[in-house]
Amino acid sequence: MSGDAGDSSSDIGVQPENAAGDRPVVVEDLTKEFGSVVANDSVSFAVNEGEVFGFLGPNGAGKSTTIRMLLGMLHPTSGTARVLGADIRDEAALTAAKRRIGYLPAHLGFDESMTGEAVLDYHGAMKGETRRDELLELFTPPIDRPIREYSTGNTRMLGLVQVFMHDPDLVIMDEPTAGLDPLKQERFNEFVREERDRGTTVFFSSHVLSEVRRVCDRVGILRAGSLVELENVDALLHRSGKRVRVHANNAAVAAITALDGAVGTERFADGVQFIYAGDANALLRELSAHDIHDVAIGEPPIEDVFAHYYGTDGTEDTGDAAERSSNA
Amino acid sequence: MLETARYEGRRRIRGAAVLTAGVGAYAGFIVWYFTVLEGVDYEDVFEDLPPAMLEAFGIESLSTIEGFLGAQVFNFVWLLGLGLYFAYVAGGTVAGDIETGRMDLLLSLPVMRSRLLVEKFAALLVPMIAVNAFGGPIIYLFVVAVGESVPVDNLFLAHLLSVPYLLVCAGIGLVFSVAVDRAAIAERGAVGTVFVLYLVESVVGGADAYDWIQYLSPTQYYDPTPILIDGSFEPIDSAILIVAFVGLLVLSQALFERRDV
Numbered sequence: 001m002s003g004d005a006g007d008s009s010s011d012i013g014v015q016p017e018n019a020a021g022d023r024p025v026v027v028e029d030l031t032k033e034f035g036s037v038v039a040n041d042s043v044s045f046a047v048n049e050g051e052v053f054g055f056l057g058p059n060g061a062g063k064s065t066t067i068r069m070l071l072g073m074l075h076p077t078s079g080t081a082r083v084l085g086a087d088i089r090d091e092a093a094l095t096a097a098k099r100r101i102g103y104l105p106a107h108l109g110f111d112e113s114m115t116g117e118a119v120l121d122y123h124g125a126m127k128g129e130t131r132r133d134e135l136l137e138l139f140t141p142p143i144d145r146p147i148r149e150y151s152t153g154n155t156r157m158l159g160l161v162q163v164f165m166h167d168p169d170l171v172i173m174d175e176p177t178a179g180l181d182p183l184k185q186e187r188f189n190e191f192v193r194e195e196r197d198r199g200t201t202v203f204f205s206s207h208v209l210s211e212v213r214r215v216c217d218r219v220g221i222l223r224a225g226s227l228v229e230l231e232n233v234d235a236l237l238h239r240s241g242k243r244v245r246v247h248a249n250n251a252a253v254a255a256i257t258a259l260d261g262a263v264g265t266e267r268f269a270d271g272v273q274f275i276y277a278g279d280a281n282a283l284l285r286e287l288s289a290h291d292i293h294d295v296a297i298g299e300p301p302i303e304d305v306f307a308h309y310y311g312t313d314g315t316e317d318t319g320d321a322a323e324r325s326s327n328a
Numbered sequence: 329m330l331e332t333a334r335y336e337g338r339r340r341i342r343g344a345a346v347l348t349a350g351v352g353a354y355a356g357f358i359v360w361y362f363t364v365l366e367g368v369d370y371e372d373v374f375e376d377l378p379p380a381m382l383e384a385f386g387i388e389s390l391s392t393i394e395g396f397l398g399a400q401v402f403n404f405v406w407l408l409g410l411g412l413y414f415a416y417v418a419g420g421t422v423a424g425d426i427e428t429g430r431m432d433l434l435l436s437l438p439v440m441r442s443r444l445l446v447e448k449f450a451a452l453l454v455p456m457i458a459v460n461a462f463g464g465p466i467i468y469l470f471v472v473a474v475g476e477s478v479p480v481d482n483l484f485l486a487h488l489l490s491v492p493y494l495l496v497c498a499g500i501g502l503v504f505s506v507a508v509d510r511a512a513i514a515e516r517g518a519v520g521t522v523f524v525l526y527l528v529e530s531v532v533g534g535a536d537a538y539d540w541i542q543y544l545s546p547t548q549y550y551d552p553t554p555i556l557i558d559g560s561f562e563p564i565d566s567a568i569l570i571v572a573f574v575g576l577l578v579l580s581q582a583l584f585e586r587r588d589v
Contacts (some may be wrong), residue, residue: 073435074588091585095440103436109429111339118338125331126437162433 024049024170024201029079032065039065041225047203052196054216055205058303062225063205067174099127102163106174108155116143116158128166135161152179173204189215210299241277243300252290275300336451344455351459352466358400359470393476398553406490411497411522418501419518421448424511431589442581452498460487486555492569493550497522499576506584
């Protein structure tokens with residue numbers, strides 16, 4: 001498994017031959033400090049043209065900081081990045097590049113008093129609106145109403161319309177599916193895949209592993225301000241495992257948790273919870289051999305995945321994380 | 329071109345209408361009150377007041393409608409009220425957008441920060457022009473309605489020359505807005521600064537030793553009562569206000585370019 005990760009990271013790291021700026025996003029040693037807090041610690045990665053790149057990490061890992069530096073809202077402390085060939089420290093170049101960028105912030109601060117239509121008119125006048133009507137058929141915010149009357153989902157849909165309305169080459173989204181119901185999330189994932197097939201490069205952050213898995217071609221994992229992994233989704237799939245929650249007697253619990261690949265065991269009154277990254281059949285065989293009152297197998301929360309695979313807890317210092325990543 | 333100014337200006341229309349209506353209603357009340365006071369020898373009433381107080385409230389000649397308007401409407405509403413209002417509103421422009429996350433959306437658009445700031449500020453011209461362009465005729469009509477008269481050119485000048493003064497007040501607000509993270513603090517800071525400058529000018533105006541301090545206040549350079557009475561003003565005063573405004577705008581630009589949002 002570590003061989004997988006090693007192979008994949010070697011062909012997707014920032015290679016000298018690819019560093020010419022032809023890739024839509026090239027991040028080089030990007031560092032941002034807020035006082036004594038290091039929000040991004042020498043982050044480097046690149047996003048290839050026409051791929052969906054997931055920027056994964058728990059809340060507070062520094063994902064928004066990276067994204068907001070890419071768009072020129074924050075000035076890097078050191079290092080830099082190029083977005084569609086524009087150095088993010090060069091405001092004029094970055095501003096010109098923004099005509100071809102769609103951005104969805106984590107928090108959509110639309111003017112509450114304006115109608116969705118007025119907001120889209122303004123965005124359209126600034127950056128273009130060739131796909132506005134088409135998108136309004138797909139996402140259906142009530143654009144004739146003032147935004148203060150919008151539900152969270154409607155606000156997100158208005159946000160998505162403004163992201164894609166000018167047919168951007170690069171789309172940057174910060175937690176795009178937060179606030180969408182599962183059905184809308186599914187539609188959104190499908191939409192993102194279609195956009196990629198049209199040639200759009202998509203870079204988005206998420207703290208939801210399953211979402212990243214379903215739509216991303218490659219994933220960068222940010223933890224405590226450092227990039228700890230850069231790998232393709234298959235490798236991540238193998239590593240992340242499932243969260244298993246079993247209600248059973250003590251003997252059964254002991255046997256089940258002794259399985260290869262069961263980690264992070266946490267006992268509770270009448271059962272146990274753990275992350276299982278071993279063979280699925282072995283787990284099912286073991287479960288069927290005992291008297292089980294209840295069992296739930298599901299997606300592990302990303303914090304748990306990180307804790308089990310990249311360190312013991314979320315507060316470890318970035319130096320440790322970097323070391324682990326280089327050993328992986 | 330100017331999409332941002334147009335869009336932001338649209339957001340200011342309702343506020344501008346409310347402001348103009350409020351100021352117009354107050355002016356109507358003052359004009360009506362002037363007719364009630366007629367016959368009262370109230371110059372005597374103010375004779376005993378300390379000169380500093382007369383200075384502070386711009387009281388010169390209350391027995392004429394020009395003097396009365398100058399003291400009660402222009403000194404009170406334009407110099408103090410609108411000065412504070414524009415400092416407050418400008419204080420909320422950038423800091424408010426940063427606080428609500430709106431600035432993220434604005435800066436994702438292909439527009440330079442310097443241009444964004446200028447266009448956002450330009451939207452404040454909507455209430456500034458509305459309150460003068462409509463306030464002036466409203467005052468004039470009220471005056472005519474009570475059978476008095478006021479020289480149209482002097483009234484026009486009093487409004488026109490208030491614009492550089494109000495720009496400086498708004499400029500003070502803008503500096504606070506780009507320098508501070510939270511809208512409430514920027515607004516309070518701006519209002520407090522304009523108010524303190526107003527007080528300082530009034531207070532030290534009488535004291536010779538520190539009379540230079542009064543020249544720091546924008547209120548020193550806009551004196552509506554003499555303009556209304558006989559049309560007298562110093563062009564250099566308006567020039568000073570315009571230079572100060574440009575300085576504040578340049579300072580805001582520099583601060584906004586440098587800051588993280």
